[in-house]
Amino acid sequence: GQNIDQPTEMTATEGAIVQINCTYQTSGFNGLFWYQQHAGEAPTFLSYNVLDGLEEKGRFSSFLSRSKGYSYLLLKELQMKDSASYLCAVRAVNNDMRFGAGTRLTVKP
Amino acid sequence: DSGVTQTPKHLITATGQRVTLRCSPRSGDLSVYWYQQSLDQGLQFLIQYYNGEERAKGNILERFSAQQFPDLHSELNLSSLELGDSALYFCASSVGDGLAGSYEQYFGPGTRLTVT
Numbered sequence: 221g222q223n224i225d226q227p228t229e230m231t232a233t234e235g236a237i238v239q240i241n242c243t244y245q246t247s248g249f250n251g252l253f254w255y256q257q258h259a260g261e262a263p264t265f266l267s268y269n270v271l272d273g274l275e276e277k278g279r280f281s282s283f284l285s286r287s288k289g290y291s292y293l294l295l296k297e298l299q300m301k302d303s304a305s306y307l308c309a310v311r312a313v314n315n316d317m318r319f320g321a322g323t324r325l326t327v328k329p
Numbered sequence: 330d331s332g333v334t335q336t337p338k339h340l341i342t343a344t345g346q347r348v349t350l351r352c353s354p355r356s357g358d359l360s361v362y363w364y365q366q367s368l369d370q371g372l373q374f375l376i377q378y379y380n381g382e383e384r385a386k387g388n389i390l391e392r393f394s395a396q397q398f399p400d401l402h403s404e405l406n407l408s409s410l411e412l413g414d415s416a417l418y419f420c421a422s423s424v425g426d427g428l429a430g431s432y433e434q435y436f437g438p439g440t441r442l443t444v445t
Contacts (some may be wrong), residue, residue: 224419240355245370260402262331262419262436262438262439263372263419263436264331264436265433265435268433307372308353309372311427314385315377315384315385315426315427316374316385316386317362317374317385317387318374318387319371319372319373319374320371321371322371
């Protein structure tokens, strides 16, 4: 089976950097995704990792270590609009997608 | 606006009933995915279709079924509805089949189903 863990809530200050961790256990691995979801809205794609290392995309970066079953999403220069839930999702080799419960990030002025 | 459309936006129905949710993918996308999001279960992958054929199956109940039509729109059928089926149902689409590569998924606005 698959188990995906991420912190329930985090708080950070505007302009700061925050790191949201995700650990997973999976019977097969075919990529890890990060999504952002504002309350009442649909998830939007942030990043994808399938090989070990860091993927950078503007203020957002995502890291993957397959041997450790570990990923993080790094958000730099935090803005108030970054307050949202961040979902870690793992895709298995059969294309089944499993999502973590999400990390609710609150950015304070 | 992701380019994925879902209808209806809201649906209220009674236990035991059957409903159909509809999704039109972005132009050019061949894959359609269905997800259920409830407060206690989070986001759950239900099923994926690629170019008309079922490609992957997640936590989809036997009371639920889906199909993708030749024009690539998809329908999710929910039958013998229970109170616990109340949730937000999202459809997403992607260009490829997702078995290789990132194939970013674009989510529709969702259909909020309330079973009373």
